[in-house]
Amino acid sequence: MSAQIFGVGELIRQVNAALAGAFSGVWVRGELSGVKTASSGHRYFQIKDAEGTLSCAMWAARADRLRFKLTDGLAVLLYGSLEVYPQRGSLQLIVAEVRPEGIGELQLAFEQLKAKLQGEGLFAAERKRPMPALPLRVGIVTSPAGAAVRDVLKVLSRWERLSVLLAPVRVQGRGAEGEIAQALGRLGRSGLVDVILLVRGGGSLEDLWAFNEEMVARAIAASPVPVISGVGHEVDVSIADFVADIRAATPTHAAELVVAQLERQERRVAEQSLRLRTALERRLERLRLRVEVLAGARGLSRFPVRLRELRERLTRLAALAPLLRRVVTARHRRLDGLVSRLYRWPVRFGAPRRRELVTARLSVAAERLRALVQRRALVLAGAERTLAALSPMAVLQRGYSITWNEGCEVPLRSPSETAAGSRIRTRLAGGEIRSLVLGSGGVQGSLFGTQGTGDRGQREGNGDD
Amino acid sequence: MTEGRKTGKESFEEALAQLEEVVARLEDENVGLEEAIKLFERGVRLARRCREQLAAVERRVEQLLAEAPEGGEPQTAPFVPEEG
Numbered sequence: 001m002s003a004q005i006f007g008v009g010e011l012i013r014q015v016n017a018a019l020a021g022a023f024s025g026v027w028v029r030g031e032l033s034g035v036k037t038a039s040s041g042h043r044y045f046q047i048k049d050a051e052g053t054l055s056c057a058m059w060a061a062r063a064d065r066l067r068f069k070l071t072d073g074l075a076v077l078l079y080g081s082l083e084v085y086p087q088r089g090s091l092q093l094i095v096a097e098v099r100p101e102g103i104g105e106l107q108l109a110f111e112q113l114k115a116k117l118q119g120e121g122l123f124a125a126e127r128k129r130p131m132p133a134l135p136l137r138v139g140i141v142t143s144p145a146g147a148a149v150r151d152v153l154k155v156l157s158r159w160e161r162l163s164v165l166l167a168p169v170r171v172q173g174r175g176a177e178g179e180i181a182q183a184l185g186r187l188g189r190s191g192l193v194d195v196i197l198l199v200r201g202g203g204s205l206e207d208l209w210a211f212n213e214e215m216v217a218r219a220i221a222a223s224p225v226p227v228i229s230g231v232g233h234e235v236d237v238s239i240a241d242f243v244a245d246i247r248a249a250t251p252t253h254a255a256e257l258v259v260a261q262l263e264r265q266e267r268r269v270a271e272q273s274l275r276l277r278t279a280l281e282r283r284l285e286r287l288r289l290r291v292e293v294l295a296g297a298r299g300l301s302r303f304p305v306r307l308r309e310l311r312e313r314l315t316r317l318a319a320l321a322p323l324l325r326r327v328v329t330a331r332h333r334r335l336d337g338l339v340s341r342l343y344r345w346p347v348r349f350g351a352p353r354r355r356e357l358v359t360a361r362l363s364v365a366a367e368r369l370r371a372l373v374q375r376r377a378l379v380l381a382g383a384e385r386t387l388a389a390l391s392p393m394a395v396l397q398r399g400y401s402i403t404w405n406e407g408c409e410v411p412l413r414s415p416s417e418t419a420a421g422s423r424i425r426t427r428l429a430g431g432e433i434r435s436l437v438l439g440s441g442g443v444q445g446s447l448f449g450t451q452g453t454g455d456r457g458q459r460e461g462n463g464d465d
Numbered sequence: 466m467t468e469g470r471k472t473g474k475e476s477f478e479e480a481l482a483q484l485e486e487v488v489a490r491l492e493d494e495n496v497g498l499e500e501a502i503k504l505f506e507r508g509v510r511l512a513r514r515c516r517e518q519l520a521a522v523e524r525r526v527e528q529l530l531a532e533a534p535e536g537g538e539p540q541t542a543p544f545v546p547e548e549g
Contacts, residue, residue: 133478136522144528150546153526161520166528166544186529190539262519265477269515272484276508279491283501 012086023082028054028093029101032074037063043070047078047093056080058095066098067209068109075101106205110212113239117214122221122243129226129245132194134265135258137163139193139225141183144168148201148230148251155255159262165192171200176210181219188223195258196223198240199230199251211238220244230254396429403427406434415440477518484511 006014030047037043041060046053056078063070079097084090100108117123138156142148144166156162167183170176180198187196198220200208210216211231220227220243229244230251241247248254396402403412406423418424418437426433487508491501528544 134518136519144544145547153546161522161524163522163524164526164544165541166526168528183529186539190529192539192541265481265515266519268481269484269512269519272481272488272508273512275488276484276491276505276512279488280501280505283491283494283498287498 008089009086012084012089016083019082019084025079026082026093028078030054030076030078032070032076033072035070035072043095045070047076055090055092056095057092058098062096066105068100068105069112070098071112074108077101104205106209106212110239113212113214113217114242117217117239117243122217127221127245131228131246131257131261132226135195135261136161137165137192137194138255138258139187139190139196140164140166140199141169141180141187141196142166142199142251143171146171146201148199151201151250151252152197152199152230152255155252155259158259162258162262165190172203172207172210177213177215180210181213181215184216184219184223184227188225193225196225196227197230197248197251197254197258198227198244199248199254200232201251202233202236208232208236208238211240213239216240217243228254228257396427399429401426401428477515480511480514480518484508484515487511 028047030049033046033048033053035043035045041064043058043060043063045056045058047056048054058070058080077099078093078095079099080093080095082091082093085092099105103111121127136159140149140152142152148171149166153164156164165187167187169179169183171180184196184198187193198211200211208231211229217239220229220240226245227243228246228248229238229240230248230253231238231240232250234249246254246257248257403424403426404410405412405418406425412418412424418440420437420439422437424435424437426435487504490496491504491508496504526544527541530540530542
């Protein structure tokens with residue numbers, strides 16, 4: 001057999017021709033190692049198992065379409081063609097396709113991105129912003145045609161006054177991630193929203209894939225406005241969920257979180273308003289009780305006429321003092337947030353007549369309540385001023401006086417209780433006068449009645465013991 | 466959406482915090498009647514401010530249009546969801 005002599009290049013060409021026939025489309029199983037990305041974007045690596053190592057090249061155009069990253073140690077199935085690289089004479093596999101082994105490629109991509117972003121601290125609790133105090137302007141990033149946007153609008157319509165700004169995007173298919181990321185940026189920078197809902201209805205892992213893209217994750221992290229994610233069903237977890245400031249289980253749930261926050265704030269205001277009113281009413285009630293106690297006190301009961309006068313004066317005072325009128329007559333469109341819970345609006349945001357009726361009725365009720373509070377407040381505020389006037393000293397200041405028979409502790413109520421020639425003491429505000437009685441008429445005494453006066457004097461005498 | 470600018474969440478939180486403080490002081494029995502009434506008036510004003518802010522936004526549903534003029538305000542248009 002005569003030996004055929006080849007040029008080197010010629011021999012390699014012959015070998016490659018033979019390989020092309022036998023190994024142009026082969027599957028090989030192994031583990032990746034030495035993965036490198038050249039400046040051209042091509043990937044170079046080896047695949048090996050216990051018995052051998054094979055060099056591999058994957059051109060950038062194909063490698064860039066992989067959803068997951070080629071990493072050392074990854075167990076894979078490679079598909080490609082064997083050839084000898086002429087310049088070095090080495091055998092290599094030109095890789096057309098890579099499939100991870102034992103795990104789906106999407107799952108692998110998910111795990112890889114998750115690990116990467118977690119390593120960067122993008123999921124850290126310290127990064128998460130709380131729900132805004134008043135999320136009244138709500139941005140939504142989702143498909144304008146999906147069920148998600150209808151679900152969200154339906155829930156948001158429960159808050160009477162709330163503005164919604166939708167950034168319509170495609171939520172699946174090639175390029176969806178770019179639209180989503182861009183929409184997040186535009187909404188966030190617009191200054192028109194307080195919070196952004198990033199939502200999508202349920203679907204397969206493939207359908208929800210855009211929400212597992214790095215581009216979307218980074219747009220969420222960069223958003224100047226807090227982002228609430230609500231992607232798929234409750235069991236679905238996306239990278240977007242991990243990066244979002246707040247994770248909701250579903251689109252509906254995301255919207256509910258917004259409404260719940262507004263309702264919570266409204267409740268807080270209502271609760272404080274109630275406590276405010278209660279505190280003032282309680283204080284005025286205490287004053288009223290003090291007046292009553294004084295009115296019933298023995299010292300004051302000795303001045304029945306004066307007391308009656310004072311009571312009348314108290315009533316007049318109450319009518320005059322405009323103290324709280326301007327405070328309590330302020331009209332509010334809503335009464336302690338009760339109204340908003342009484343009606344539910346349809347998505348179309350009509351203004352049902354029923355709502356207006358309810359509002360009107362509540363206004364009337366509110367007015368009545370206010371008027372009641374006002375009346376009580378006025379009476380009681382007047383009462384406090386009257387307290388000073390009710391003290392016996394103040395009565396004397398006005399020129400009234402108290403008179404006793406000398407050596408007797410019971411004040412005189414009737415001229416018949418003394419007689420001509422008796423010595424009497426008179427107490428005025430400024431001091432005492434001692435006098436001699438020239439005479440006493442019985443006529444005036446009948447005003448009070450001798451019998452009654454005597455009884456009372458006796459009773460009081462007993463009380464003094 | 467100029468009304469949105471006025472709904473600063475700070476001012477709501479601030480007003481609510483002040484209201485809570487006013488209520489706490491009013492509930493203190495050592496405060497005199499005159500001051501109590503002043504506190505009450507102030508509390509009513511604060512509560513009203515909080516309520517106003519809770520309703521400070523016009524109800525509307527809009528969508529952000531794709532094309533915004535160079536350096537201009539973002540453009541919006543009404544949005545009505547399709548019936549599903």
